[in-house]
Amino acid sequence: MQHDVLIIGAGLAGMRAAYEANAQGANVALITKVYPVRSHSNAAQGGINAALTDRGDAWEDHAFETVKGSDYLGDQDSITILSQDAGPEIIALENMGVIFSRNEDGRLGTRRFGGQKKARTFFVSDFTGQAILHVLFEQILKTNIPTYNEWFVTSLVVKDGQCYGVVAMEMETGNVQFIQAKSVIIAAGGLGRVYEPSTNALICTGDGMGLAYQAGAPLMDMEMVQYHPTTLKANGLLISEAVRGEGGHLYNSKGERFMEKYAPNMLELASRDVVSRSEQTEINEGRGINGCVYLDCRHLGEKFIKERLSQVWEEAHTFSNVDMTKEPLPIRPGMHYQMGGVKTDNDGRCWDISGAGWGGIKGLFAAGEAACVSVHGGNRLGANSLLDTVVYGKRSGQAASAFARETSLQDIPSSIISKDEDMIKSLLSRKDNKDSVAAIRLEMGTTMNDHLAVFRDQKGMETALAKIRSLRERWKEVPIRSKGRIFNTTLINAMELGFMLDCAETIIVGALFRKESRGAHVRLDFRDRDDENWLKHTLIYKQPGAAPTVDTLAVRMTQWEPKPRVY
Ligand SMILES: Cc1cc2nc3c(=O)[nH]c(=O)nc-3n(C[C@H](O)[C@H](O)[C@H](O)COP(=O)(O)OP(=O)(O)OC[C@H]3O[C@@H](n4cnc5c(N)ncnc54)[C@H](O)[C@@H]3O)c2cc1C
Numbered sequence: 001m002q003h004d005v006l007i008i009g010a011g012l013a014g015m016r017a018a019y020e021a022n023a024q025g026a027n028v029a030l031i032t033k034v035y036p037v038r039s040h041s042n043a044a045q046g047g048i049n050a051a052l053t054d055r056g057d058a059w060e061d062h063a064f065e066t067v068k069g070s071d072y073l074g075d076q077d078s079i080t081i082l083s084q085d086a087g088p089e090i091i092a093l094e095n096m097g098v099i100f101s102r103n104e105d106g107r108l109g110t111r112r113f114g115g116q117k118k119a120r121t122f123f124v125s126d127f128t129g130q131a132i133l134h135v136l137f138e139q140i141l142k143t144n145i146p147t148y149n150e151w152f153v154t155s156l157v158v159k160d161g162q163c164y165g166v167v168a169m170e171m172e173t174g175n176v177q178f179i180q181a182k183s184v185i186i187a188a189g190g191l192g193r194v195y196e197p198s199t200n201a202l203i204c205t206g207d208g209m210g211l212a213y214q215a216g217a218p219l220m221d222m223e224m225v226q227y228h229p230t231t232l233k234a235n236g237l238l239i240s241e242a243v244r245g246e247g248g249h250l251y252n253s254k255g256e257r258f259m260e261k262y263a264p265n266m267l268e269l270a271s272r273d274v275v276s277r278s279e280q281t282e283i284n285e286g287r288g289i290n291g292c293v294y295l296d297c298r299h300l301g302e303k304f305i306k307e308r309l310s311q312v313w314e315e316a317h318t319f320s321n322v323d324m325t326k327e328p329l330p331i332r333p334g335m336h337y338q339m340g341g342v343k344t345d346n347d348g349r350c351w352d353i354s355g356a357g358w359g360g361i362k363g364l365f366a367a368g369e370a371a372c373v374s375v376h377g378g379n380r381l382g383a384n385s386l387l388d389t390v391v392y393g394k395r396s397g398q399a400a401s402a403f404a405r406e407t408s409l410q411d412i413p414s415s416i417i418s419k420d421e422d423m424i425k426s427l428l429s430r431k432d433n434k435d436s437v438a439a440i441r442l443e444m445g446t447t448m449n450d451h452l453a454v455f456r457d458q459k460g461m462e463t464a465l466a467k468i469r470s471l472r473e474r475w476k477e478v479p480i481r482s483k484g485r486i487f488n489t490t491l492i493n494a495m496e497l498g499f500m501l502d503c504a505e506t507i508i509v510g511a512l513f514r515k516e517s518r519g520a521h522v523r524l525d526f527r528d529r530d531d532e533n534w535l536k537h538t539l540i541y542k543q544p545g546a547a548p549t550v551d552t553l554a555v556r557m558t559q560w561e562p563k564p565r566v567y
Contacts, residue, residue, distance in 0.1 A: 003029045004404035005397070006165060006181035008153050008208060011039035012129070012389035013368025013396075014187035015136040017348075018145050020397030026404055028397075031148040031168060031179065033203065033492070036137050040189050040201045041389065044129025045240035045311060047111060047121035048386040050086035055110070057118050059083040066384060067560045069115040069271045070377025071519035072535060073221065076558040078346050078373045082384070085391045090122055093390065097135045100124055111245045113382040115271035115567070119245075121383040126242055126311045129386060148179070152492055153207065154420045156184065156215040157412060161351075162362040163215070164410050167420045171492065174485025176421045178414060182407040183363055183400035186212055186342055186350075187393065190369035191503045195335035195452075196445020197236025199228060208370035210499025212342040213506065217350045217361045218539040220372040220553070222503070223510035223521045224339035226380055227454050229275040231334030232319055233292050239331055240312055241382040244268040246304070248297035250279065251328065252287040263567035270567035273379040273520045276333035280454040283332065292330035301325075333454055338503075339380055339520065340510070341372035343539060343553075348396025358539055358553055363403060367396040374537065377555075378519015427494055432479045437493045440471050440478060444497075444504055447471075456511055457524045465508045472501050506548060510538045513550045531562050 005021045007014045010032035021028040032039065051057035062083040067074055094100060094108070100122050103109040112119040124131035140147065153168045157178065165180040188208025192200020213219050229250075230239040244250075250268050252258045262278040263270035270278075279293050287293075297305060302325040305313055309324075316322045322329045343358060344350055344366045351360030368389040375388055447467045451460035475497055480490050516530035517523050536552040543549055 001177060001179040002409060003027050003179070003181045005183045005185065005400045006031060006179055007185040007187055008166065008211070009039070009187035009189055009368065009370070010036035010147060011041035011187065011189050011368060012133060012136065012386060013393040014185070015133070015140055016390045016393030017185050017187055017367055017397035017400070019136065019139050019143070020394045021401040022143050022145055024398060024401040026401035028401070029146045029148065030140070031151050031153060031166065033150065033152045033171070035149050036140070036147060037133055039133065040204050041129045041133045043201060044386055045126040045238070046113065046242040046245065047123030047128045047383045048090065048132070049113065049120050049381070049383040050090040050122060050387065051083060051118070051120050052087050057120055059086070061118060062086065062120060064560055065116045066375065066381055068565060069379050069381040071379055071529065071565060072531070072562040073224070073374070073377030073518060073537070073555060075374050075556040076560055077556050078375050080558065081346060082375045082387060082391050086387055089387070089390050089394070093132060093135065096139055098124065098132050111242060112269060113245050114241055114269045114275065115266070115381045121245065123242070126240055126309055132386065152495065153211060154423070154495060156211050156364065157416055158215045158361055159410065159412065163364040164412055167417050169424070171487050174488065176417050176424065178412065178417050180409055180412065182404035182409060183365060185348065185396050185400050186364070186366040186370050187368045188370045190338050191500065192335060192338070194444065194500045194503045194507070195448045196442055197231070197449070198335040199231055199236055199238035200336070205496040205500050206503035207496060207499045208366065209341055210502045212350060212364065212366065213502050213542050215361055216542065217364060218343045218358055218541050219340060219506050220343040220537050220539050221340035221374060221377070221510065222506040222540060223514055223538065224378050224519055225335060225452065225507060226272060226337040226339060226520050227276040227333040228336035229272055229279055229333055230295055230331040231336070233290070233330055233332055234319055236334045237315060237319055238336065239295065239315065239329065243295060243297055243309060243312055246297070246308055247300050248295055251294040251296055252282045253289045254287055258282050258287070266567035271379055271381060274567055276454050277522060279333055289330055292332045294328035295331045296328035297324055298326065298328070335449065335453070337380055337385065338369060339372070339374070339376040339378065341370050342366040344371045344373055346373065346395065347399035348392060349399060356553060363407065365396045365400045367393045378521060424491065427480055427491060428483050430477060430479045432481065433477060435474055435478050437478055437490060437497055440474055441493070441497055441500070444468060444471050444500065448504055448507070452507060452511060455522055455524055458512070461508055461512050465505070465512070468501060468504045468508060475501060506540045509548055509550060510540055513538055535562065
């Protein structure tokens, strides 16, 4: 079990990185806790952005709208790379076999997404993520890249500030193994389930961020948590932005199209933070409908809805008993995406070669939702995340294979696994105290949703921090009643919960630290954006046995000066 490049996660970011590292001649492997095509990337519906010049679009416009969407917190050189590489990346995916939906004239079709003036979102009906994920998986199979399927990574192996592989548990047997690598890429996805409810799959538990944080790498801008404007009340399921992109409207209980008031130009297609805040304001001020507002697309017609939004129609019908061709759908803002993550540079490196002084771990890389490059800053534009996974997945695959070429494997004793082995044994040997992993997880999720949602304030966040810290104490004693080692899902859930509590704490610590409102982070006690003092990233470091420490890092600006953000 020795590789040049080992990639944790086989979603879009991980597979794109693997494909690239393999093309560079590296011996690469993927390790994933679920079968690759079950990764959350599979759930992406709406699409992937790119400004193609032959459509009269320009990367500068895409970049500017991303910068503005980020509320000027995104690093502008990174955003430039994202928007410049987008076109070639879409064409590369098309050439691999992604059957993008077409226009009437037979060319690749686009739809309009929030925060953007042009229709530059490429899509495959409303299952874009699934289509791309399956095509990339075909490439992985075709090139014989080995995958450790249903293996759970429990820790990174770090010696003298450098990462040399991972310790992981094979779920089928419960055996703990050391897998050695010269470069390790964290592509382990988001942390959605730190909140309850969330649009994210149950497996989105922030393991990658937790692994890096535990090993000593900084997490950046963790307070920036995106609430998506359209989720189902009953279970938090996502209703894609594609519905508004294709022309859906939002109404309050008085039948007013309330976005006219908040974003007179872009209306429902203002950026997500703006729309979510507007909806929540309507609900809080008594113009909601049972804690929701209405999403109406009846005027688009049955044929159009069933053709372009078939999955959405089915979701609304199955889970809300609403036929979107005949009735408006009640929706509300819900937790969707983490803009922050493991701090990286533009090549996915999690260590500082620039001299800016943020530290990090050599040989460690990150990409996709687990990483913070940062291209999304305070608020991500719809359809920029799939783009981020492939553009920065590819770059990290390149850089990781180059790093591996200059690195030799270290002599690491196999006893390195004993810490994780002991941890698992101690988890399994705890006395029953009537508590459960599920109970702690639910309390954590509702606490975060109560106090770190669309609107925040000091008191609420302090309450949440105290609660999360008390939940951590309970987690240290939580019993696992099923004692077997073979596919013990409660055991896995308990380890995931440890990562989630780390993520929750860093979100709150970052949010308490940032004393302004920017992007998705809106504090009722600091209503305004404060560029003078807060046009900077937050970095959070773990301190063994003590509270985490927070530092800041300048935002890299190129050509776009901060302006008031109006839509
Ligand atoms: C419902 C939904 C719809 C979305 N729609 C869009 C959209 O239309 N457009 C857009 O741009 N973005 C969209 N997003 C966001 C986007 O899909 C995600 O941000 C992106 O797909 C994340 O990809 P990833 O490769 O980083 O991670 P994922 O696809 O989540 O993959 C994570 C991988 O890490 C592995 N892993 C995690 N922890 C461990 C561990 N401890 N050990 C081993 N393996 C581990 C998992 O097994 C998995 O393979 C959507 C998100 C959701 C939830």
